[in-house]
Amino acid sequence: MRDSAARAPWLFAAPLLLVMAAGFVWPLLQALINSFHPNTPQGIDAGQWTLGNYARLFDSFYGGVLVRTLRISIMVTAISALLAYPVALFLARLPPRAQSLVILAYVSPWLVNTVVKALGWTLLLRTNGVVNTVLRGLDVIASPLKLMLNEAGVVIALIPGHFIFVLLPLWAAVSGLDPALTWAAGTLGARPSAIFWRVVLPLTLPAFVAGLVINFIMNMTAFAIPMFLGGQRNLVASMLAYQVNLISLDWPLGGALAVMLLALTLILVWAGQRAASFLTAGRGLRP
Amino acid sequence: MIRAINFAMLIVVLAPVVVVIWMSLTPTSMFVLPLTQFSLRWYREALSYPGFVDAFVLSAELAFLAAAITLVLCFLAVYGIVRYRPRGAAALRGFFTAPILVSAVVFGIAMLQFVNRIGIYNQFVGLLLAHVVLVVPFAIRSLEATVRAVPEELEWASMILGRSRLSTLLRVTLPLCARGLVTGFLFCFLLSFSEVTTTIFMTGPSLQTLPVRIYTYMSDRIDPTVAAVSALVVLVSIVVLVLLNLLGGLRRLTSQ
Numbered sequence: 001m002r003d004s005a006a007r008a009p010w011l012f013a014a015p016l017l018l019v020m021a022a023g024f025v026w027p028l029l030q031a032l033i034n035s036f037h038p039n040t041p042q043g044i045d046a047g048q049w050t051l052g053n054y055a056r057l058f059d060s061f062y063g064g065v066l067v068r069t070l071r072i073s074i075m076v077t078a079i080s081a082l083l084a085y086p087v088a089l090f091l092a093r094l095p096p097r098a099q100s101l102v103i104l105a106y107v108s109p110w111l112v113n114t115v116v117k118a119l120g121w122t123l124l125l126r127t128n129g130v131v132n133t134v135l136r137g138l139d140v141i142a143s144p145l146k147l148m149l150n151e152a153g154v155v156i157a158l159i160p161g162h163f164i165f166v167l168l169p170l171w172a173a174v175s176g177l178d179p180a181l182t183w184a185a186g187t188l189g190a191r192p193s194a195i196f197w198r199v200v201l202p203l204t205l206p207a208f209v210a211g212l213v214i215n216f217i218m219n220m221t222a223f224a225i226p227m228f229l230g231g232q233r234n235l236v237a238s239m240l241a242y243q244v245n246l247i248s249l250d251w252p253l254g255g256a257l258a259v260m261l262l263a264l265t266l267i268l269v270w271a272g273q274r275a276a277s278f279l280t281a282g283r284g285l286r287p
Numbered sequence: 288m289i290r291a292i293n294f295a296m297l298i299v300v301l302a303p304v305v306v307v308i309w310m311s312l313t314p315t316s317m318f319v320l321p322l323t324q325f326s327l328r329w330y331r332e333a334l335s336y337p338g339f340v341d342a343f344v345l346s347a348e349l350a351f352l353a354a355a356i357t358l359v360l361c362f363l364a365v366y367g368i369v370r371y372r373p374r375g376a377a378a379l380r381g382f383f384t385a386p387i388l389v390s391a392v393v394f395g396i397a398m399l400q401f402v403n404r405i406g407i408y409n410q411f412v413g414l415l416l417a418h419v420v421l422v423v424p425f426a427i428r429s430l431e432a433t434v435r436a437v438p439e440e441l442e443w444a445s446m447i448l449g450r451s452r453l454s455t456l457l458r459v460t461l462p463l464c465a466r467g468l469v470t471g472f473l474f475c476f477l478l479s480f481s482e483v484t485t486t487i488f489m490t491g492p493s494l495q496t497l498p499v500r501i502y503t504y505m506s507d508r509i510d511p512t513v514a515a516v517s518a519l520v521v522l523v524s525i526v527v528l529v530l531l532n533l534l535g536g537l538r539r540l541t542s543q
Contacts, residue, residue: 005371008452012367013379016360020423023416024386027394027401034400086292102297104532109300112524113481113498116517119505120303123310123514130306160300221390223484224502238392238484245488251400258396262389269388 028262035255044252053256062240069236072151072226073219076158080166080215083159084208088170089200103171110164118228121157122148125229153229154222154236161225162218166211173207174200206276213272217265237261304521311514329515339516342500346480349411349496353418354475358468360419361426362434366456369434370442380431384424394421395488402489409491417485422475429474433467434460470534477527481520 125147245254314326
């Protein structure tokens with residue numbers, strides 16, 4: 001009886017474990033293994049082992065693409081960080097029904113596929129697009145602005161696309177705050193700005209940091225938006241991965257790129273969690 | 288000031304979707320502003336383009352099967368974790384939600400190399416496997432709340448009255464989880480239906496889902512037909528979202 005009770009949960013989990021092993025662990029291991037083999041005109045040379053694919057990622061071309069990807073991602077995350085608190089605090093003060101409606105509005109673009117959003121932003125930002133037409137109609141500008149096929153276009157389109165990942169955890173943290181805390185700070189004479197900096201911010205910082213990490217990762221690996229809004233002249237890591245894997249069919253190099261992106265993600269998540277627990281522990285506070 | 292920031296942000300978030308729908312209703316073949324007349328001709332155009340129709344059917348089949356398979360697998364696994372609380376419960380949960388940490392691009396590359404290695408490139412089963420893995424984390428999270436909400440006493444009562452564990456699971460637990468299963472299904476369907484990046488990386492030329500077909504079409508040209516088919520995709524998302532909201536599933540999903 002004891003024995004079967006110990007085995008039962010694993011029997012229930014076994015089908016999913018099998019599927020995950022075949023469809024998740026194996027593919028990632030396959031890419032990892034491929035990344036250590038040299039690529040030859042005849043295909044992957046499985047008999048040889050090399051670190052050459054990783055070394056290539058840091059040459060001037062690939063390194064340049066990586067720097068651009070980082071630059072765009074940091075811009076998007078920084079602007080999202082500035083916008084997050086005003087929006088979350090405003091949201092948390094709305095009546096509950098309005099709150100869920102606005103949250104729904106913020107969530108809904110996430111559930112629409114990114115190709116459609118890329119199409120929308122192209123229609124908005126191109127030379128004869130909606131934004132330029134409206135601005136010219138209002139005589140704000142004389143000649144159309146170049147709003148896409150550059151890094152600015154990618155940043156503009158990525159901010160609203162990934163804002164939800166910062167907003168949702170922060171909104172949950174802000175609306176979970178005990179109202180008595182801010183009230184108490186107020187009665188003790190703290191001005192609204194002091195209440196924000198010394199009460200609200202420290203208590204919600206872990207959720208904020210967690211959201212920023214997710215936002216940054218999503219920016220680093222966005223594909224359709226940089227493809228259409230940035231164009232081939234502004235290659236980012238994901239577009240490079242597409243070229244390497246599907247056009248030059250250099251899977252060892254493509255595998256190395258995937259492993260590096262994954263490693264970067266995991267390091268960031270780990271650092272984010274460490275930062276969050278440091279921020280809570282350091283102040284003797286629990287969120 | 289804060290009100291203005293919020294208002295502007297909401298407009299920017301919704302603008303791309305609104306503009307796609309708006310442009311799909313243009314009567315001419317160019318997007319001319321301001322739009323004063325509306326027409327549904329591009330919808331007729333989109334629906335008579337076999338590439339889009341085939342892709343829609345494939346996407347719907349894929350999303351339906353991926354959601355159904357994921358739900359069955361995850362319900363069993365969550366039931367095992369929640370009811371038996373095995374020693375490795377935290378590790379299991381971590382493993383099942385791990386695909387969230389792997390970005391769509393990385394997973395797409397891995398899947399591409401994997402399906403080629405085992406010889407199922409350009410086959411439906413490979414695509415299905417990928418979509419199942421992609422939605423598993425969301426199903427696990429949503430079903431965990433569902434199963435936890437079922438009072439264990441009801442299952443004990445059923446088993447004391449002579450039903451086996453399996454029969455109790457099917458006749459007592461499953462019906463009580465019906466609502467959570469339906470919302471979980473809808474959410475997984477929506478995620479799979481709108482998945483782009485992983486699918487673009489791993490799919491073959493004869494297996495293009497609707498978002499991938501729109502992507503290849505857009506790489507070639509941007510015209511009102513592609514706006515119309517995109518608007519139809521948005522419509523599917525809105526219908527599923529409204530259903531989710533009616534069932535109260537959205538509140539739970541956003542609160543996690």
